[in-house]
Amino acid sequence: MNVVIVGLGEMGASLACDLRKNPQIKLIGVDRDVASLAYARKTSLVDQTSQDLAEVATQADLIILATPVESIEQMIEQLGQLDLKTTVIITDAGSTKRAIMAQAQQFLLPKGITFIGGHAMAGSHLAGVQAAQMGMYRHAPYFLMPADEQAASRVDNLKVILAPTGANFITMSVDEHDDLMAVVSDNPHVIAFALMNSSVNDLGKSQDFGQYVAGGFKDMTRIAASDPQLWSDILLSNQGAILNNLTSFRQALDQFQRAIEDSDEETLLQLISRAQISRQNLLIKRENND
Known part of the structure; x- marks a missing residue:
């Protein structure tokens, strides 16, 4: 299984630490910062790196967008224009959801792409790939917001993939x-x-x-x-x-x-x-x- 994590800051890199526990997952890290990618390779945080999401997105089974909200919105539009796997799940780590879900409804759902909004109550005031820590998500509330009925039917699939985090998964509406x-x-x-x-x-x-x-x-x-x-x-x-x-x-x-x-x-x-x-x-x- 190929998991692409976009944004190797504290949140994305910590997710990578936990997903590393599953040997069946190939982790692909995407970030604009060359130094972050170099650190991720040096520490074996991921198996592959890229500065270009389009370069690796088509091989992904799961794409996790762990960047600032505005950037997530832009990437959703970009992903809607790519020839992704029909079974791919796209999720994010944005701390607010209304604008993100609106983008998903406009650019992903019409193409049958599964989008499940995500946000974990974890992390600190620290930033950057070197702030990553294994177990950061353990017992943390991890909110999941499926964008439509198709996405709702695949929430359990996403939970299985993210199970190594040890998070407490909670499904709720975007407004809530x-x-x-x-x-x-x-x-x-x-x-x-x-x-x-x-x-x-x-x-x-x-x-x-x-x-x-x-x-x-x-x-x-x-x-x-x-x-x-x-x-x-x-x-x-x-x-x-x-x-x-x-x-x-x-x-x-x-x-x-x-x-x-x-x-x-x-x-x-x-x-x-x-x-x-x-x-x-x-x-x-x-x-x-x-």
């Missing part, structure tokens, strides 16, 4: 996924970026006040170290859901601001207690799912 991502992933990044920027505005350069920060600030701003281009693409690709949730977040901030302005201890206790209980329940639920 993107709304969820706005709350649990996209806007936490917006908040971390904004908190870091407002702190610099108030205190000056981060290297000047960094020695004084404690765990809370470090925890809140860790993801502000994420890749700017990647997150700019993600945020613009999920505008509607993100803006809706930001409105809700502003309202929650306003409640705290009014309570502090009014020295309203009772309201503050209620707001904090509600958040505390929800956070405790969040941890319990996660532990039960591991």
Whole structure:
């Protein structure tokens, strides 16, 4: 079986690490960066490399698009123009799905090509092929979104191929996924970026006040170290859901601001207690799912 992974960053390269466990899979890595391809060959991360997706796509049984969302959209259009295997499955690793699925519906489905949207809740703020790690997907929620009935009938086939990841596969709709991502992933990044920027505005350069920060600030701003281009693409690709949730977040901030302005201890206790209980329940639920 030939598996083509496009994008040998942390996500794509980590997938390659896990799929390496299956000796029946031939891994073909595609990336524009020559140094990434050289590293992948040197470390035997993949069996073959190419800078040109069209050069290797026609021999693929599975194509995994693990690049920024905008690039995934472009590659879907490109793949729709190639003479692919009739049994090929195309999936992706994009963190938002509405625009990607629209591209698949326009360029792939009319040709009978199977597309299953994919997104794993795994990874870190690190980037590049050298950030790859085996087992990164283990127990992680891995969302699968079939584009049509044909794709739905082949979800189990994709799960079998991706089984070495040890991920927890969950099938859901595109709207459910993107709304969820706005709350649990996209806007936490917006908040971390904004908190870091407002702190610099108030205190000056981060290297000047960094020695004084404690765990809370470090925890809140860790993801502000994420890749700017990647997150700019993600945020613009999920505008509607993100803006809706930001409105809700502003309202929650306003409640705290009014309570502090009014020295309203009772309201503050209620707001904090509600958040505390929800956070405790969040941890319990996660532990039960591991």
